[in-house]
Amino acid sequence: MDKLEGRYTPLQRSLWIVGIYLLAGWLWITFSDYLVQQWFPDPELLSRAQTYKGALFVLVTALVLFLSLIRQFSKDRTLLSLHHHQREQIRQLNQFRESVIERADIWINVLDPQGRVVLWNKAAEDISGYPREEVMGSDAIWQRLYPDEEERARIRARADEILRDEGEVVGYETWITTREGRERQLSWNSRSLHDEEGEIVGSIAIGQDITDIRMAENTIRQRERQLSTLMDNLPGMAYRCRYDEHWTMLFVSNGCRELTGYEPDELVHNNLVSFAELIEDGSNEHILQTVELAIGNAEAFSIEYPLVRKDGKRIWVWERGRGVDGDGELALEGIVLDISDRKALEDELSELATRDPLTGLLNRREMTRLLEEEIARAKRYDRELALLWIDFDHFKAINDEHGHAAGDSVLKAASALLADSVRSVDVIGRFGGEEFVILLPEMDRPEAWETAERLRRLVSETPHPLGGGKTVCLTISIGVSVFPDHGNDPYALCAAADRAMYQAKANGRNQVVLAALAEEAHNP
Structure with missing residues (x-):
């Protein structure tokens, strides 16, 4: 039957079934009648057998028809179910196409x-x-x-x-x-x-x-190239670092190489050395305080400090930066510049502002400032302080006889002799002309007089060069005053020493005179 369904149309299959049924019915009637007549010669039994034979035929054909209908209905139900499933699949595919394919943004x-x-x-x-x-x-x-x-x-x-x-x-x-x-x-x-x-x-x-x-990627790459070019041409090192005790670098520009002598990857994440290790001892604490204050005030910070390069050279740098949010943690971003030349110039200018250009000794203004500091320290610790006021004897005659160049040569040599003959804690300066002042911290009157006398003898016994291989003998007059015996302030102490110096000149020069005790020094 399945072969018929697969090979013929429904009409052809129906004709085949009817033909088979008619053939089966004709064969049944023909052969069954013959057999019944042979088996039942009695007319009454024959009639009864014919009745049973017809009933049997009806039952058999009914059973065959029933089984055929059952089989067909089952196949119809399967076909209906398959059709429904196919329709559902088609609906789902259409829905998928509508919701996914058609609405997709790709x-x-x-x-x-x-x-x-x-x-x-x-x-x-x-x-x-x-x-x-x-x-x-x-x-x-x-x-x-x-x-x-x-x-x-x-x-x-x-x-x-x-x-x-x-x-x-x-x-x-x-x-x-x-x-x-x-x-x-x-x-x-x-x-x-x-x-x-x-x-x-x-x-x-x-x-x-x-x-x-x-386009966005190209823009980002272009900006990165521009930023990289900018970073590489900055006069210094741009950086990004953690706010920790090591100043751990997260990024440094190529300027790091020229500034510190280290390759960028040697500093990043402290691979070879931390940036804190480059900072000269004693400066880290000051840097930390400055950065903390700036972060607390939400301000940028600027600070100068010494740095030790990889080659051991000490340089001065200026850093400008500020705190930023670095992926949930505080970080610092900024730039570090080498200001060694500027610092050297500042030191030179500072030296010029505090030094006498001829002798290289401290000038009057700087000596006055240091005298104020030493008196304040002496008061604080209840200690003494001596002041020597020195003037060269007959120095005008040297200028008149040998010229001012020769006089300058003598002043330079004599001032160097004095500077080399005092303690490292002592301070010597030129007040002007041929007048010099020496501060002697923690020195009383006898010690101060003895020091002044030693210096007087040293100057008088040492030939002083005039230039051109010539020398000249020279003497000095020294006035000595001591804090607090001769005064409680710079003006009084200088005035007492100056008066004592003039007294030495009045006494015949080449002498040391100790200032008279000031009355106010004995009064509370």
């Missing part, structure tokens, strides 16, 4: 084995500008999307490889030309499609418009 298209479009979703329409009705069932879209013949041939050859099941593509990027003439860059994933029997029925391609992404 380009989806399907090609048949000849490269003709059989599916073109809404995103493909929006990106390309070509509506579905213009591309379905045709391969003309290739020429529209890729107007350049060489590019089109290359893309089409790749698509044909997929249709022949010779591979698939992932992240394959191409440029298309839209209907409006704009160019868009797409990234493609594509593979071949197979039916249930494994035959190739086409290919599916999924494309993502990456034009804006690539």
Whole structure:
């Protein structure tokens, strides 16, 4: 029966069934009547047998009809169920196409084995500008999307490889030309499609418009190149570091190499050395306090400190930075510049501002400042302080006889002799002309007088060069005053020593005179 259903139409199958039934009925009637007549010669038994034979035929045919109907109804129910299932699958596929394929924000298209479009979703329409009705069932879209013949041939050859099941593509990027003439860059994933029997029925391609992404990436790369160029040409080192005890560097520019002598990767994450180790001992605490104060006030900080390079050279740097949020933790960003030349110039200017240009000794203003500091210290610790006021005897005669250049030579030599003959804690300066002052911390009257006398003898016994190989003898007169015996302030102490010096000159010069005790020194 199944073979009949598979080989013939419903009408042909019906005629076959009726023919078989008629043949079976004719054979039953013919042969059963003959057999009954042979088995039952008695007319009465024959009549009864004929009745039972007819009833048996009805029952058999009814049973066959019943089984046939049962079998057909079962097959109909299976067919109905299969039909319902197919309809549900079709509905779900349509729903999937509507909700996923059509509403997807990525380009989806399907090609048949000849490269003709059989599916073109809404995103493909929006990106390309070509509506579905213009591309379905045709391969003309290739020429529209890729107007350049060489590019089109290359893309089409790749698509044909997929249709022949010779591979698939992932992240394959191409440029298309839209209907409006704009160019868009797409990234493609594509593979071949197979039916249930494994035959190739086409290919599916999924494309993502990456034009804006690539433009953003190019912009970022360009900015990174610009930033890198800027960083590499900065006069110093740009940095980003953690706010920790090591000042752990997260990033340093290439200027690190010239500034510190270290390669950037040697400083980053303290791979070889931490930045804190480069800072000269004693400066880290001051730096930390300055940075803490600036962060607390939400301000930028500026600080100068000495740094030790990889080659051991000591330099001065200026750092400008501020605290920033670095991925949930506090970080510092800024720049470090080498200011060694500026510091050297500042030191030189400071030296010029505090030193006598001829002798190199401290000048009157700096000596006065130091005298104030020493008196304040002596008061604080209840200690004594001596002051020597020195004037060269008959110095004008040297200038008149030998010239001012010779006089300058004598002053320089004599001042150097005095500077080399006092303690390291003592301070010597030139007050002007041929007048010099020496501060002697923690020295009483006898010690001060003895020191002054020693210096007087040393000067008088030492020949002083005039230049040109000539020398001259020279003497000095010294006045000595001591804090607090001769005064409680710089003015009183200087005045007492100056008076004592003039007294030494009045007494015949080349002498040491101790200042008279001041009355105020004895009064509380």
